[in-house]
Amino acid sequence: MASSSSSAAAFSPAISIHLLRPLPCRALLLYKQRKPFPSPRAGCVAAVIAQRRWLRSPETGRWRRRGGHACRSFNSGNKPPPPSSENSDEWPILRRWDVPWEWQTVVLAMVGCGVSFVLTGLVEQSVLTYVGFKAVEATVDQKAEILFLGQLSVTAVVLGVVFGITNTFRPLPDDIFRYDIKEPFKLQNGWLLWAGVGLFAAIISIALVGVAMTYLNGEPPERETDSLVLLLPLIGSSSASTAFLVGITGVLAPILEETVFRVLLVEVFISLLLYRFPTPVCILASAAVFAFAHLTPGQFPQLFILGVALGISYAQTHNLLTPITIHAFWNSGVILLLTFLQLQGYDIKELLGAS
Secondary structure, three states: OHHHHHHHHHOOHHHHHHHHOOOOOHHHHHHHHHOOOOOHHHHHHHHHHHHHHEEEOOOOOOEEEOOOOOOOOOOHHHOOOOOOOOOOOOOHHHOOOOOOOOHHHHHHHHHHHHHHHHHHHHHHHHHHHHOOOOOOOOOHHHHHHHHHHHHHHHHHHHHHHHHHHHOOOOOOOOOOOOOOOOOOOOOOOOHHHHHHHHHHHHHHHHHHHHHHHHHHHOOOOOOOOOHHHHOHHHOOOOHHHHHHHHHHHHHHHHHHHHHHHHHHHHHHHHHHHOOOOOHHHHHHHHHHHHHHHOOOHHHHHHHHHHHHHHHHHHHHHOOOHHHHHHHHHHHHHHHHHHHHHHHOOOOHHHHOOOO
8 A cells, every 4th residue: 555655646746637637528529620720721722632532432421540640620611512312303414523543544555455456456466467367369258357356356365454443442442343134224324315315416426527517518528538438348247247347337336335435435534624624625625536546537527416415415415335335326326237238239349439
């Protein structure tokens, strides 16, 4: 007892008071956090810092730390925006998107797509040269098969690069890289319903633009450099070549292009322009890049309209099956129509205006 009392007396009064002082209650802490900043400008600066240093989960709407120190403003004029709800009356195309990546990640993925596309083509050419393949001596079916295998390898490599780079963000939101067959005819975001609407609108708009260009220029748009002209020798030549072409243009190409253009390209424009322009403006910008990427200047208006239809359909549904379906029906429909016309005795080369 004596030793314990002497040790207790050894404590200094300041330390004893500090140890016996009660912790602030929860209500007091919350009151201090709700205390406004001394000036509106300080509150605005703190709100900007909080938005940069904290992330809002798109699934729960809760704030989570991204790293470092963060300060948050509880000023009434700088409240964080409420989380978006799927049952909201606002149409999805008008909502602000939650981009899961920084713009540097999206740009890196785009560069990776371009580099992998070029390298895959070079490897394919080297392999064909090594095995002694000669395009002059090959049959039509062999050429179509080589094209199909080449497109298959490019699609696999490029998508592997895209998923490998963008998968650094875990977990991804539910509406990124979404291939969902559920509720195809839902009015607000049914993928098959909006694919039909987008395809019909694209056909009508492109037809009107073609008529307007013919009226203004006095002649139909040039198709000389169109990739479709390069496939004319394979169209309708045999059942195998037609099947390979439909697989290339109606399956592999839509999956690859829509994953790259509709996800990465739209996301990079939204991440760069989100706080300056609404989502429809970002769709127009991505449609322009989509048209330029096809390297057919004479077809830029038509490709731009098709890109707008694909972008709007994806923004409305956030389901990649929607633009993939539009793209697949567009490409394969053209191939099948030209095959049918050729079987009926028409000169499809003359119909396309190719020399």
